[in-house]
Amino acid sequence: GESVGLHLPTLSVQEGDNSIINCAYSNSASDYFIWYKQESGKGPQFIIDIRSNMDKRQGQRVTVLLNKTVKHLSLQIAATQPGDSAVYFCAETLTGGGNKLTFGTGTQLKVEL
Amino acid sequence: DGGITQSPKYLFRKEGQNVTLSCEQNLNHDAMYWYRQDPGQGLRLIYYSQIVNDFQKGDIAEGYSVSREKKESFPLTVTSAQKNPTAFYLCASSWTRNTEAFFGQGTRLTVV
Numbered sequence: 001g002e003s004v005g006l007h008l009p010t011l012s013v014q015e016g017d018n019s020i021i022n023c024a025y026s027n028s029a030s031d032y033f034i035w036y037k038q039e040s041g042k043g044p045q046f047i048i049d050i051r052s053n054m055d056k057r058q059g060q061r062v063t064v065l066l067n068k069t070v071k072h073l074s075l076q077i078a079a080t081q082p083g084d085s086a087v088y089f090c091a092e093t094l095t096g097g098g099n100k101l102t103f104g105t106g107t108q109l110k111v112e113l
Numbered sequence: 114d115g116g117i118t119q120s121p122k123y124l125f126r127k128e129g130q131n132v133t134l135s136c137e138q139n140l141n142h143d144a145m146y147w148y149r150q151d152p153g154q155g156l157r158l159i160y161y162s163q164i165v166n167d168f169q170k171g172d173i174a175e176g177y178s179v180s181r182e183k184k185e186s187f188p189l190t191v192t193s194a195q196k197n198p199t200a201f202y203l204c205a206s207s208w209t210r211n212t213e214a215f216f217g218q219g220t221r222l223t224v225v
Contacts, residue, residue: 034213043119043203043216044156089155100146100171101205101214103155 023090119217136204145187
């Protein structure tokens with residue numbers, strides 16, 4: 001079956017550095033991708049999304065890059081802060097699929113002071 | 114405040130008992146979803162509903178049941194047929210076509 005997976009289960013960065021979280025997806029038909037942040041014991045929170053007709057999208061301190069050729073998605077966090085410590089999930093879906101999101105396993109981001 | 118509310122936050126169940134988890138949203142979303150999350154794992158889809166009085170099985174529907182009698186509500190029943198029900202359950206809602214899903218704060222179910 002189709003799946004979404006993450007390359008790195010844990011990422012440790014120094015406060016102030018930039019973070020890059022990667023995600024591989026296998027369904028070439030997927031046309032909408034979302035990054036979520038989940039803090040311990042809470043529900044996931046939307047960070048940023050990107051559609052398949054785009055290669056890059058920027059938000060506040062975050063940038064998502066989409067490489068459809070190699071089915072790769074990344075989330076870049078600039079000037080990482082202690083409050084960024086959480087688990088980050090990428091999710092994919094496709095038009096006509098009922099907006100069902102398929103989630104990857106997640107990456108734990110740890111920000112060191 | 115608009116949002117999606119799950120209750121209770123913590124729930125304990127004895128083996129062999131059915132239990133129902135509540136999910137309510139006032140975002141006027143058409144679609145609602147239930148996900149299960151195990152420790153250190155991603156989210157797996159249990160059931161989803163795109164319109165009232167209609168719902169579809171997700172990837173791990175066995176041992177669960179749902180209803181969608183109202184647009185705002187999508188309760189999940191964990192039945193005694195679910196052999197490993199201890200998990201963190203997350204409800205979400207969205208518009209139906211390629212939009213972000215909004216999540217509740219989750220219900221942690223423990224079988225004792």
